[in-house]
Every structure is written in C-alpha cells, then in structure tokens.
Amino acid sequence: MKEFRSAELAFVFAILLSLASPLLAKCPTYSVEVRGRIECSFKPDDKVLATLIFLDRQPEASGEETAIDIHDGRFDGRVAFDTYSSSSVLAGDRCYRGPKSVLIRLIEADGIEKDRTSLKIASDFNYDKKQGEYTLRSDVILHGWCQPKCAETQATPCAKTK
DSSP states (O other), X not given: OHHHHHHHHHHHHHHHHHHXXXXXXXXXXXXXXXXXXXXXXXXXXXXXXXXXXXXTTOOGGGSOEEXXXXXXXXXXXXXXXXXXXXXXXXXXXXXXOOOSEEEEEEEOTTSOEEEXXXXXXXXXXXXXXXXXXXXXXXXXXXXXXXXXXXXXXXXXXXXXXX
C-alpha cells in the first residue's frame, strides 16, 4: 500500500512538473536601440521617453518603456523586451513577440510633452539576428523650444523683444 502511494505521488509530481515547465519562459530578451539629438533649446532635466508598441491601438504607456538622459543635445539608449509570446505542453515556448513601432517623446520634468515621433520597426530599423537587436538606420531629431524665425523684409521689420 505504501509503494502504491509513492507511485501515485511520483505520477502527480511528474504531471505538475510538466504543466509548470511552460511557465518558465526560455525566450531571449531583445532590444531596440534609440539615438538622436535635440534641436533648439531644452532644459537639463528633460528626458527622452522611448515606448515600444506591439499592438495596433495599444495605449501609450502599456509597452516596455525607457527614459533616456540627454547629454550635450544627444541621446542614446536601448529598450529591452521579452520575446515570449505563448507556451503549450507539446510545443513548448513560442518566442515570436516583437514591436511594430517605437514612440519617442521629449518630456519635461513636470511631464509636459514637447515633441514626439513614431518610427516603424520594418522601415526605420535594421535587425541583427545574432545580437537580437534592432538598430536605427538614421538619428531621430526631436525639437525642444525653438524661437520663431523672423521673415524680415524691408516692408515689415522684425519686432524687437525685450
């Protein structure tokens, strides 16, 4: 009778272990590189916020997001994301999750957004399969506070500011 119980326990343990294994994702973590510059003026405590968008109509603050510091008018950083998409007992982990686009915003310390741009992964990034990294094809340009340019002509001179 004792042997029968230990066999039952071993069987139940094996079943629980096989059901729990999909919960331990074995998918790699990839990243998206974000780099660029700020044109015009910005405050020292302004940040660039990069958010990965995975789904159409995804709320802005619901994806992986990273705040990037600005140094000498330039910013450079990476946003990491997990590629885990689903699991099944028979097929194991599926690692197909990837962003469709990246929302990049210039944010003041008080949360006010100064500028934004959205980049498509398919057209604006190169993918390095070996590194698991998406790299920008060209720098992003965000605009801080820019003074309006004066279209000075002889008939209408620019107004002087105090």
